[in-house]
Amino acid sequence: MKIAVIGLGxxxxxxxxxxxxxxxxxxxxxxxxxKCRKISNGISPFFEPELxxxxxxxxxxxxHIESDISAVLDCDLIFVTVGTPQNKTxxxxxxxxxxxxxxxGKNIRNSKKEHIILIKSTVVPGTIKDVILPILExxxxxxxxKDFGLISNPEFLQESTAIKDTEFPHAVVLGGYKTKFMxxxxxxxxxxxxxxxxxxxxxxxxxxxxYANNSFLxxxxxxxxxxxxxxxxxxxxNIDDIAKTIGLDPRIGGLFLNAGPGYxxxxxxxxxxxxxxxxxxxxxxxxxxxxxxxxxxxxLEEIISIAKKKLGGLESKKIxxxxxxxxxxxxxxxxxxxxxxxxxxxxxxxxxxxxxPRAIENTKNMFKNKINYAKSIPDAILGSQCxxxxxxxxxxxxxxxxxxxxxxxxxxxxxxxxxxxxxLDVDYYAIxxxxx
Ligand code: NAD
Numbered sequence: 001m002k003i004a005v006i007g008l009g010x011x012x013x014x015x016x017x018x019x020x021x022x023x024x025x026x027x028x029x030x031x032x033x034x035k036c037r038k039i040s041n042g043i044s045p046f047f048e049p050e051l052x053x054x055x056x057x058x059x060x061x062x063x064h065i066e067s068d069i070s071a072v073l074d075c076d077l078i079f080v081t082v083g084t085p086q087n088k089t090x091x092x093x094x095x096x097x098x099x100x101x102x103x104x105g106k107n108i109r110n111s112k113k114e115h116i117i118l119i120k121s122t123v124v125p126g127t128i129k130d131v132i133l134p135i136l137e138x139x140x141x142x143x144x145x146k147d148f149g150l151i152s153n154p155e156f157l158q159e160s161t162a163i164k165d166t167e168f169p170h171a172v173v174l175g176g177y178k179t180k181f182m183x184x185x186x187x188x189x190x191x192x193x194x195x196x197x198x199x200x201x202x203x204x205x206x207x208x209x210x211y212a213n214n215s216f217l218x219x220x221x222x223x224x225x226x227x228x229x230x231x232x233x234x235x236x237x238n239i240d241d242i243a244k245t246i247g248l249d250p251r252i253g254g255l256f257l258n259a260g261p262g263y264x265x266x267x268x269x270x271x272x273x274x275x276x277x278x279x280x281x282x283x284x285x286x287x288x289x290x291x292x293x294x295x296x297x298x299x300l301e302e303i304i305s306i307a308k309k310k311l312g313g314l315e316s317k318k319i320x321x322x323x324x325x326x327x328x329x330x331x332x333x334x335x336x337x338x339x340x341x342x343x344x345x346x347x348x349x350x351x352x353x354x355x356x357p358r359a360i361e362n363t364k365n366m367f368k369n370k371i372n373y374a375k376s377i378p379d380a381i382l383g384s385q386c387x388x389x390x391x392x393x394x395x396x397x398x399x400x401x402x403x404x405x406x407x408x409x410x411x412x413x414x415x416x417x418x419x420x421x422x423x424l425d426v427d428y429y430a431i432x433x434x435x436x
Contacts, residue, residue, distance in 0.1 A: 001188070004029060004075035006100055008039060008065070010048065010266070010332070011120055011155050012081030014162040017051060020058025022192075027075060033067045040065040047331040047358050050163040069103050073111050077188065078104070079153070081120045090273035092124050094131060101132050105139025108148065116149035116181045122271060124211070124278045125204040128152050128175070149181025152203045154210035159265070160329035172198045175206025211278075214271040215289060220256040221263045222295035228259035228432030229302060239432030240417060259432040261390055261415040262299035264337040265326035269296075300340055304348075306413055306429055307386055314348040318408065320384040321352060322377070323391020325359035333362045338390035346370055355380035357393055378403065385409040392416040401425050 001024065005016045008030040016028035030036050035045050042056045055063075064071070072078050082100045087093040108115055117136065119128055133144050144150045152175030157165035172189045176182055182200065189198055199209075228239040239259045247254025263269065272293055279286040304314075311317050326336035333339050338354075345352050346367075353372040354363055360373055374380030377395065381387060385408050389396050397418050404410050410426035412419065417430045429435075 001025065001077065002027070002075045004072045004078045006030075006069065006072070006078065006080050006104065007082035007121070008032075008035060008045075009081065009083060010046065010159055010162055011157060012079070013039065013044065013055070014048065014051060014157060014166045015079060015081060015120070015155075016063065017054040017058045018163060018166040020061050020063035021054045023061050025062045026058065026064070027071045028063065028065045029067070029069055029071055030065075031067060036065045036067045047329075048162050049160065049329055054163050069100075070107050072104065072107055072115070074113065076113065076116065077185070078115055078117045079120055080104070080117060081155070084121045084123055086270040086273050089277070091277040092127075092270075092274040094123070094127065097121055097123065098131065098135060101135040102139050105136045108142065109140045114148060114181070116151065116185055118151045118153040118185065120153050120155045122154060122210050122267070122274075123207055124274055125207040127207060128203040145177050145179050145181070149176070149179060149185070151176040151182060151185055152206035153185075154206055156210070156213060159332055160327055169193065169196060172196060173206050173209050174198060174200045175203040177202075211271055211275045214268055215275050215292070217256045218263050218268045218272050218296070219288070219292050221258075221260075221268075222292040222299075224257045224259045225262060225299045225431075226295050229299075231432050231434050234434040236436050237434040258392075258416075260299075260392075261303055261337045261341070261431065262296040264335050264340070266332060266334040269335045300337060300344070303341065303388065303413060303415060303431070304344060307388065310411055310413075310427065310429070311386055311409070314345065314350050316349060316351060318351045318353065318383055318385045319345060320374075320380045320387045321354045322356075322380065322387060322389045322396050323393055324354050324356040324363045325391050325393075328391055328393045329358075331356075331358040331362055333359050333366065336391075339363070339366065341388070341390065342367065342371060353380050353384065356391065357395055378406065382406045383408050386411045386413065388413045389416055389418055392418065 003019055003024055004027045005012045006029045008028050016026055020026040038045050042059055044052045082096050084097055085093045133150055137144055142148055154173050156169060174185055186198060224243055231237040231239045243257040246252050247257050276286045276289045308314050321338055324333055324338045325331055342352055353374055355374045355377055364373055399419060401424060404426050412426050412428050414430040420430050420433060
């Protein structure tokens with residue numbers, strides 16, 4: 001069996017590398033030639049733990065990297081993992097996937113193979129049946145379900161654990177008609193992930209499952225963040241003890257209850273916006289989803305207002321931001337809350353210095369010379385009037401009084417409560433802890 005993966009981003013490259021490392025015959029395809037060159041040389045274009053190791057293992061087997069989509073011709077399974085970002089109005093932007101499907105359709109037109117196309121990209125319900133299927137049929141002059149298979153296969157991996165999540169997903173969702181193609185794909189996944197539940201449903205339900213998943217996770221985060229705001233007003237109260245305890249209740253579960261500066265990253269914000277937009281189109285008022293977003297926006301405002309109050313204004317103040325990636329162990333800054341914070345600070349003429357163990361290059365590409373980039377944590381802290389810990393990188397846990405000696409004003413806003421157990425000789429404010 002030969003497999004193609006179209007789009008070598010976080011999802012596609014993780015899938016390509018895992019399958020190739022397991023000795024499947026895989027072709028990874030991306031339009032970005034420079035990206036293809038790096039990947040072919042065993043270099044990941046972004047940081048993801050275990051990815052490079054897995055990629056190198058794959059390259060030693062039968063993995064090929066191509067920028068030409070015609071390489072799909074002799075492939076049985078074709079996974080589509082191109083980006084589906086948000087457009088200016090918050091809805092889903094389908095131009096990238098439409099373009100990819102147009103050239104895929106044209107390329108399989110004269111093929112003798114019965115290809116099975118699996119859509120991993122996140123798309124709102126109805127997209128596969130109403131948009132992708134007609135594009136593929138019109139351009140290939142073939143019939144879905146008869147000449148080729150078309151299956152929704154949403155992805156649930158998390159960056160920073162992408163390889164593990166690709167190897168051991170919590171579930172496999174397959175959406176589409178119960179054809180011979182579906183049977184073949186079910187067999188493939190049963191072998192690949194024995195013991196992992198496979199849910200077979202229709203296209204629109206499979207598409208909706210992905211949004212249900214992400215909007216529920218965003219809801220948990222906004223819920224705990226709202227509670228953390230209340231805790232801040234209760235002297236001595238501690239959001240972590242509350243989260244830990246309610247998380248023990250199996251009806252609730254402990255994950256995604258870590259109070260902080262709000263949810264960010266390449267998925268939750270854009271998927272929430274796309275779902276809200278989609279709900280409105282269906283005529284449903286997304287009251288709860290809107291509230292989840294609203295809490296998220298206000299959480300960042302809360303941090304800014306603490307800084308403003310404690311510093312007596314923000315203009316010309318030197319503020320250090322520790323962590324710009326949207327979570328630790330990634331260099332991804334897409335829709336990172338720290339990036340939003342920097343943008344808001346720049347509007348208020350704050351002098352921003354940032355530190356991040358992995359994401360400095362991506363941050364530089366975004367802000368150029370508008371902010372300062374520290375090479376080390378001491379460098380970031382020197383002369384600062386306020387430190388804001390945004391990302392839970394392990395390195396920041398080690399900070400002690402000694403490290404803060406070179407600050408101009410000793411003030412810390414700890415959005416992750418990383419230093420809450422230490423006796424600090426600074427004005428310390430932590431999200432979710434009520435000051436005694
Ligand atoms: P990405 O933007 O990192 O990567 C997409 C890749 O597709 C890029 O390398 C781009 O060059 C390539 N591409 C674009 N057009 C192409 C074409 N016509 N042919 C070949 N390659 C093409 O995206 P990502 O983060 O990997 O996400 C991919 C999809 O998976 C999105 O729909 C996303 O919502 C979803 N998803 C992402 C994650 C995540 O954590 N990143 C998790 C689950 C689901």
